[in-house]
Amino acid sequence: MRRPRILHLAESRAEPRAWTGAFCKAVRQIGDLDIVEGGADLSDEAAAERIRAYEILVTSWGARAVPASLASEPGDLRYVCHLTGQLRTTIPIEFIESSIPVTNWGDAQARAVAEGAVTLLLACLKGLRPRIERIAGGDWRPPDDFRAGMLQNLDLGIYGCGFIAGCFIDMVRPFGPRLRVFDPYVDELPEGCEAVESLEALFDHSRVVAIHAGLSPETEGSVTADLLARLPDGGILINTGRGAIVDQEALFAELQSGRLRAGLDVLRPPEELPREHPARGWSNLILTGHSLSQPYPKAYDAAEAFEPMHHICLENLRRHLTSEPLRFEMDRRRYELST
Numbered sequence: 001m002r003r004p005r006i007l008h009l010a011e012s013r014a015e016p017r018a019w020t021g022a023f024c025k026a027v028r029q030i031g032d033l034d035i036v037e038g039g040a041d042l043s044d045e046a047a048a049e050r051i052r053a054y055e056i057l058v059t060s061w062g063a064r065a066v067p068a069s070l071a072s073e074p075g076d077l078r079y080v081c082h083l084t085g086q087l088r089t090t091i092p093i094e095f096i097e098s099s100i101p102v103t104n105w106g107d108a109q110a111r112a113v114a115e116g117a118v119t120l121l122l123a124c125l126k127g128l129r130p131r132i133e134r135i136a137g138g139d140w141r142p143p144d145d146f147r148a149g150m151l152q153n154l155d156l157g158i159y160g161c162g163f164i165a166g167c168f169i170d171m172v173r174p175f176g177p178r179l180r181v182f183d184p185y186v187d188e189l190p191e192g193c194e195a196v197e198s199l200e201a202l203f204d205h206s207r208v209v210a211i212h213a214g215l216s217p218e219t220e221g222s223v224t225a226d227l228l229a230r231l232p233d234g235g236i237l238i239n240t241g242r243g244a245i246v247d248q249e250a251l252f253a254e255l256q257s258g259r260l261r262a263g264l265d266v267l268r269p270p271e272e273l274p275r276e277h278p279a280r281g282w283s284n285l286i287l288t289g290h291s292l293s294q295p296y297p298k299a300y301d302a303a304e305a306f307e308p309m310h311h312i313c314l315e316n317l318r319r320h321l322t323s324e325p326l327r328f329e330m331d332r333r334r335y336e337l338s339t
Contacts, residue, residue: 002321003030003031003032004030004031004032004054004055004056004320004321005031005032005034005053005054005055005056005076006027006030006031006032006033006034006054006055006056006057006058006317007033007034007036007050007051007053007054007056007057007058008033008034008035008036008057008058008059008060008063009036009039009042009047009050009051009057009059009063009064010035010036010037010038010039010062010063010064011039011040011062011063011064011065012037012038012039012040012062013037013062014035014037014062015060015061015062017061017307018060018061018062018083018084018309019035019060020310022310023310023313023314026310026314027058027313027314027317030314030317030318030321031055031056031317031321034054036050039063039064040064042064044067044069045067045069047064047066047067048067048069048070048073051066051067051070051075051077052070052073052074052075052076052077053075053076054076054077055076055077055078055079056077056078056079056080056081056317056320057077057079057080057081058080058081058082058083058313059080059081059082059083059084059087059090059091060082060083060084061084063090064090065089065090065091065092066080066090066091066092066095067092068092068094068095070095070100071092071094071095071097071098071100072094072098074098074100077100078100078320079100079101079320079326080095080100080101080102080103081102081103081313081316081317081320082102082103082104082105083104083105083309083310083313084104084105084309085104085105085108085109085338086338087102087104087330087335087338088335088336088338093332093335096330096331096332096335097332101320101326101329101330102329102330102335103316103326103327103328103329103330104328104330104338105308105309105312105313105328106163106312106327106328107163107164107167107308107328108307108308108309108311108312109164109293109308109309110163110164110166110167111167111308112293112294112308113164113167113240113292113293114164114165114167114168114170114171114240115167115171115293116240116265116288116292116293117164117168117210117212117238117240117263117265118168118171118172119263119292120238120240120263120264120265120286120288120292121151121172121208121210121236121238121263122151123263123286124208124236124238124261124262124263124286125148125149125150125151125154125208125236126148126149127142127146127147127148128286129283129284129285129286130142130146130283130284133283147234147261149207150175151172151175151176151177152175152176152177153176153177153178154177154178154207154208155177155178155180155205155206155207155208156172156177156178156179156180156206156207156208156209156210157180157181157182157196157202157203157205157206157208157209157210158179158180158181158182158193158209158210158212159182159183159199159202159209159210159211159212159213159223159245160182160183160211160212160213160214160219160241161181161183161186161189161190161193161212162183162212162214162337164212164240164241165181165183165210165212166190168210168212169190169192169193170190173190173191173192178194179192179193179194180193180194180195180196180201180202180205180206181193181194181195181196181202182195182196182197182198182199182201182202183213185333199222199223199227200227200230203227203228203230203231204230206231206235207231207232207234207235207236208235208236208237208238209223209231209235209236209237209238210238210239210240211223211237211238211239211240211241211245211246212240212241213241213242213245213337214241214242214336214337214338215241215242215244215245215337216336216337219242219245220244220245221244221245221246221247222245223237223245223246223247223251224247224250225247225250225253228247228250228251228254228260229254231260233259233260234259234260234261235259235260235261236260236261236262236263237251237260237261237262237263237264238262238263238264239262239263239264239265239266240265240266240292240293241266242266243264243266243267243268243269243271244268244269246268248267248268252279255279255282255284255285256278256279256282258284260284261284261285262284262285262286263285263286263288264285264286264287264288265287265288265289265290265291265292265293266290267287267290271289271290272289273287312327312328315327316328
């Protein structure tokens with residue numbers, strides 16, 4: 001197999017979680033890899049000239065933005081492999097509409113994020129935080145008005161049905177919830193799911209709603225105060241997608257009143273709440289700081305420091321060299337929803 005020239009152009013320094021020693025070694029078994037740091041110091045023209053000398057550009061977190069001019073004047077460039085997920089800040093839309101294929105990590109994080117969503121769902125459904133707080137405070141059993149439930153026969157609404165939602169559905173389906181899904185862009189739903197025609201219908205018929213939609217102009221702020229008001233008393237909102245999809249002020253008002261419960265891995269940017277924010281102390285809210293899907297400790301130098309994204313990238317590099325169809329190739333719709 002021929003050995004292509006492969007480039008990673010970092011804005012400052014190569015991101016250690018992406019560019020582990022084990023991954024770099026594996027890439028160098030496929031081609032001649034150059035990792036160039038300090039790309040922010042290059043003009044667009046200089047960066048484009050550097051990239052044109054390589055057949056494959058691998059981008060990731062911390063990569064220098066790719067000049068749009070390369071889409072029409074690529075030189076030797078034949079493939080852009082984005083190691084991670086969201087790529088709009090790194091790879092311009094001109095590439096998606098060009099002859100240069102672009103891929104990303106596809107479903108690499110799907111199981112980890114879905115597992116986090118299930119964790120939040122069960123923790124909220126069983127009232128885990130208030131149970132722990134009561135026992136720590138000297139009580140033993142929950143009070144008579146305590147809220148807790150189970151997945152069997154639970155009316156569970158799912159907003160968005162991509163890779164992560166598919167994994168989430170696979171994980172909860174064996175427990176027997178009634179699954180309803182709103183996603184106007186999906187033609188075929190997973191087994192056991194009922195499609196609903198609107199967000200209003202989803203919230204009207206759900207005790208729990210799990211958000212798995214991507215962030216776009218269409219979805220930003222789409223979970224409104226009106227929709228939240230449609231959830232029953234004790235209803236639950238789970239969000240491991242993007243915080244900006246939800247009207248956060250409206251949600252916090254519902255939580256502060258005690259009417260709803262929530263498990264949130266994500267919040268509206270800048271995400272981190274001030275240290276003194278009262279929401280940190282609400283027993284009906286679980287916050288996990290946009291880190292629930294990440295393994296700890298982060299031993300990036302370990303020999304086994306391979307994540308699913310690394311395997312997908314390596315597979316696509318090999319597919320490119322053997323002219324096989326690439327996995328998770330971007331089109332405009334996927335590009336816009338990759339957040």
